[in-house]
Amino acid sequence: MKLISFIKKLQEINALSKHEQLVLGVVEAIDSGALSLGDQLPSINTMVEDTGFARKTIVKAYDELKDRGLVESKKTKGYFIANSNTKVFLKIALLMYSFQRFQQEFYNTLRAELGDKVQIDIFFHHNNEEVFETIFLNIKGKYGMYVVAPIESDKSRKILKSLSPERLIIVDRFLNLGPKYSYITQEFVDSTGSNLTELLPRIKKYQKMVLFFRNDMDYPEGILWAFKEFTKKNTIDGRIFSSYAPKTVEKGVLYLFIGDSDLWPLLKDSISSGLELGKDIGVLSFNDHLVKEIILGGITTISTDFNAMAVKTAKNIKDPSFSKFVIPTKLIDRNSL
Secondary structure, eight states, rough: OOHHHHHHTTOOOSSSSSSHHHHHHHHHHHTTTSSTTTOOOOOHHHHHHHHOOHHHHHHHHHHHHHHTSSSSETTEEEEEEEOOOOOOOEEEEEEEEEOOHHHHEEEEEEHHHHHEEEEEEEEEEETTTHHHHHHHHHHSSSSSSSEEEOOHHHHHHHHHTSSGGEEEEEEESSOOTEEEEEEEEEEHHHHHHHHHTTTTHHTTTTTTTEOOOOOOOOOHHHHHHHHHHHHHHHTTTTTESSOOOOOOTTTTTEEEEEEHHHHHHHHHHHHHHHHHHHHTEEEEEEEHHHHHGGGGGEEEEEOOOHHHHHHHHHHHHHSSOOOOOOOOOOEEEOOOO
């Protein structure tokens, strides 16, 4: 049975608008097997001729099918079936830095908040502009919504602004795309400075403070700027290293970690050397999670609530509006200082 037959059959249901007849006609054609993955839909002009519906009605229906992730458009070629799972109401592309534990919390909460009628496909760009661009070339036009942790660069900005504002939510890192684009992010400069200032009396008991910061990773520049300003203002001997060298942990030093890849080896060495956290050495980490809560009596962290970020993102997807929200960054004080 041709697609037009499914649409004409639905015209017998008076309660359905022409737009709904078109959308449901495609859905029923897919469910029946009349349309399969990769099949091409009739052109807009052909649909206008076959159905007698207005061109804008056809365009609106095809756009909704694209939003659901059932249809994709290929430039100069037309519209094609992109997904045969018609139970999916919305198809979302989630583009993140990497699958670290705190980002996994974001994904799990977003998945739970949106429910079963939403398909989330996740991609990782690893702070690599070429990877970021390649991913977008492959996914643009195939999803109803894009949730993106952006690379902070002009190239990333240009790529993202090629998406319409209503289809894009910036999460995690802020990137200024203009007033029409939504963001639900965290902030690094002021929050890092204020939280370090709150810890100043305990920081002062250590001889020096070491930050591990890698330029080739997705570490926020704002943390580096805040660290330099804080140590200079408070006359603290602040050092910056790209990574932790095994078995170099020193008594009397406060260590500040952005990534966890350096944290675990240092904690292992501190145990081997008999150094007590909060007494012999200090440890402060960004991005809280369960392991940091329980290991060695608890690691003090500076962290955004990624679950709250995911809840707000899901709310924005379910009830579309332009959101401009910064999730607070909090100090979680434990025993490692």
